[in-house]
Amino acid sequence: MTVNDYIQQKFQIFGIQVSEADILDMCLTSKISGEDEMNEHCCVRVSVAIAKFIPSLLLRATSISEGGFSMSWNIQGIKDYYSFLCKQYGLKDELSNKPKVTFL
Secondary structure (H helix, E strand, C coil), rough: CCCHHHHHHHCCCCCCCCCCHHHHHHHHHCCCCCEEEECCCCCCHHHHHHHHHHHHHHHCCCCEEEECCCEEEEHHHHHHHHHHHHHHHCCCCCCCCCCCCCCC
């Protein structure tokens, strides 16, 4: 399986179709070719690139309805996956609404 295939399949689980441009952005972020074989050596870089891409993905429409055809994303699922990746790779979770304590 190529890196391109891996990325597409990861997002398809949530009902999201990513474009070739999206995949190219993730590959450039991870400094890996989309045509490379997906293996344990590039898995961390690709997963981090996916996590960094998800916030921009959530700025798009989450459902589309046209001429009797309807498509929507599992928005909570993708947010949960993002949080999981952030915890796993020590990234700052930009999407969580965790309460913050401030002292005056």
